[in-house]
Amino acid sequence: MTTTAINPYLNGNFAPVREEITTNTLKVIGELPPDLSGMFVRNGPNPQWPPIGQYHWFDGDGMLHGVRISNGQATYSNRYVRTQGWKIEQATGKAVWSGLLEPPQMDNPHGGYKNTANTALVWHAGQMLALNEGGAPHAIKLPDLQTKGEYTYNGKLVSAFTAHPKVDPNNGEMMFFGYSFTPPYLQYSVVSAAGELLQTVPIDLPMGVMMHDFAITENYTIFMDLPLTFNPERVQRGEPMMMFERDRPSRFGIVPRYGDNSNIRWFESSPCYIFHTLNAYEDGNEVVLIACRMKSTNVLNDDSSLVPDADIPRLYCWRFNLSTGKIREEMLDDVPAEFPRVNENYVGQPIRYGYAGKLAKSSLPLFDGLIKYDLSNGKSQTHEFAHGCYGGEAVFAPRLDATSEDDGWLVTFVHDESTTTSELVVINAQDVTAEPVARVLIPQRVPYGFHGSWVSEEQLRNSL
Template sequence: MIVTDFEREELSTPVNKLNPYLKGIYAPVRKEVTALELEVEGEIPRDLHGAYVRNGPNPLNAPEGMHHWFDGDGMLHGIYFENGKAEYRNRYVRSADHEAEKAGMLDAGGILMPADKSRHPTTYKDTANTDVVLHNGSLMALWYISGQPVRVDARTLETVRTETFSGKLPKNVSAHSKVDPGTGEFVFFDYDLYNPVMSAGVVSKDNELSWFREIELPGPRLPHDMAITENYMVLMDLPVVFTESGIRNGMWQIHQPKGQATRFGVLRKDGTGDVRWFEADPCYIYHGVNAWEEGDEIVFYACKMIPNGLTPDPAYGPYAPMVGVLALQAVLYEWRFNLKTGQTKERPVDDRVTEFPVINLDKTGRDSRYSYHVSIPNTQTQVFDGLVKYDLKTGRGEAHEFGPGRFGSEPAYAARTGAKHEDDGYVISFVFNAETGASEALILDAQDFSSKPLARVKLPQRVPAGFHGTWAPGDQIRAA
């Protein structure tokens, strides 16, 4: 196993000798790199044009106290394809809190530390490390606890500004907000850790705030994702919440109250009318696949959490609870919300453990057939050992395995230039070799998914395990 310089530094802090999310495939990288000549095994398709960009946590400084994997500063890793060639870059997301920490002026910590709710607008350090979406020709890096979006040049990955939508953003924006491919609108939500309210809004394709409203809830909630259709947005009120002592003391302490149902809130995307709530069996959902309208129903596919069955390992010491929660296990489910009757139907689609789903983004909010997920083994720490392509119409899944000791990232679907149908393109993922420390980008033929990659693009440095990515088509990228 390769041990990095950063890893040696982290392990010199006694408490973090026990933290697995600062070691191995999770260990951060120090350098920001630009590499224009990349070695390729195979051949990069010439009709692949655009950028695959993935976000993730990468601490700027060595943590001194308890460190959660989610606390690391956002870092984007991107590979840009054009004319059969590829370029790699990685850059920190220079959020306001990132810059404050560099200047020694940050007044917020991570989620394993007590929160000072009076001093910092987002309670915890806003890292913009979770998601990344393409809107109005450039990227926005987003944070899962709801923070300030950070606008980033999709070609260079350089931070452009903290995005306030011309100063009109009333609060914050959560990760997993969506871009409507038909209108170019950015549809977002926001939630409050310690107050019974959720927010929603829409920003036009020209980056102007169209509307914003707050939605009252029975109590503080911790939603992670949302969905859109052509005419609606789907919000989530899920039965995983802070404990009363967590709320009182500003600590990240969560539980699942008995008897609390899962609720899905359907709201018109033009902001008019009341929210309609649909109840379902209690569950938690990290990531949705897609949603669309079908007659009187809204159809919603997502990955439903299931117990991982793991016993906390005392070898992780005070990090054992964090490790247990991060060993994410979920299966593909379908929900149907009948707008006429108010009834909910739900059913399992597949029993294999898959998560971090992506689709052809041109199908966001529209009837789609294919989704691409990571496969997750039942291990103590979260790793992705392969990919699964689902046919949502049949429920059939086709696997692509990375191979022993090789672990990947959330993929992205990239339509080939002149694509004729939904899966006429490629699936791209960063893959890390745990034995050699080397990383590469795999390019798979979406229609020949289980076969060997069309190309393996060697990267100049390791890409640590991380969170979410996106595809930015070359013809939609504009200089920021």
């Protein structure tokens, strides 16, 4: 049984597109900047077949949508990430796995879980990886978006791989983690600039938690032990395995980059949930974390007892004093916002600017604009999409030979609900309230999705 007729994530612009196309020389309204050259790729859920039972937005097969920009022109292509699960269901001609809202399929001969590779992307060591936090990354060939296969660092990958690894722009190292329902609940890894997996160490947690994101600074890595917990005992009582425990504090663990469980320091704060961090950096004897904070979350269960305004993310700042052990928590903006991003050249470094999607007043995760935060003065500016138009995460594409942190463009897909058409918008990051400098018309609908990446022309030339 499927729920296509009533499930909002299978209808409208959340509904999948099944045709994979490649189109050259797209129509552009406005003008693509001559020094904007590279490829924007966005990942997202796109179920290949009608789902089994209840469908959650997180369940769909990964599909990549790519727009390559060069010499003022643009091309578009979209491709499924051809995971092992996708191949099995393609051969079977129907869905084989149920989703996150259904009980685990213990009797599934192909395994109880499908790695959908549907969440995010990272470019590192000449390789694009499509990510899903429950399994291994998948290597993607650019610019044609073909799947090369699972990427396990020559068999050294021993944990799941977060959807949000962090690449240090100064030395090229990449940090990632994997969480688990069973011990070790958290494992932390460092990859060299050349793509060699250097270390994987366990980090002790009292129980399993859903840890979607983390952060790095120049010298530290920050983990978030938040009270969205996994508890098999709850299942035996007929309760959800994953629940937000409002009586548990939030814990933030700060570990030296090449450290391990022996030298991690934990800081306790009020209960909350964080899906995405904006950035972190060091300020004297303090480590500063900026992220979108929610009071609690019912992401995978409908708990009507949650506090009012629970699932609404807003931009917050935490300061962890490594000398005194004290922590300060402060809301930076009261406007609901998610999918925060920075200029990737400033990851782990002090920043002035951040960007996020402005959440619309809707029961669905729709963004009706983009926010640019000026963290130096607490002010913000908003780019509003046209009425009835909704966008996604804004990825920062730096100008070649940029002279300042915000010297570049914000790039995202926008969908017009009235015409059911999609486009790529390019916004001057130094003038976000203005109209887009360019709108690239996409020849087919681009469903709402998750996270994207900008790959420069130089990186494309050096891709593996």
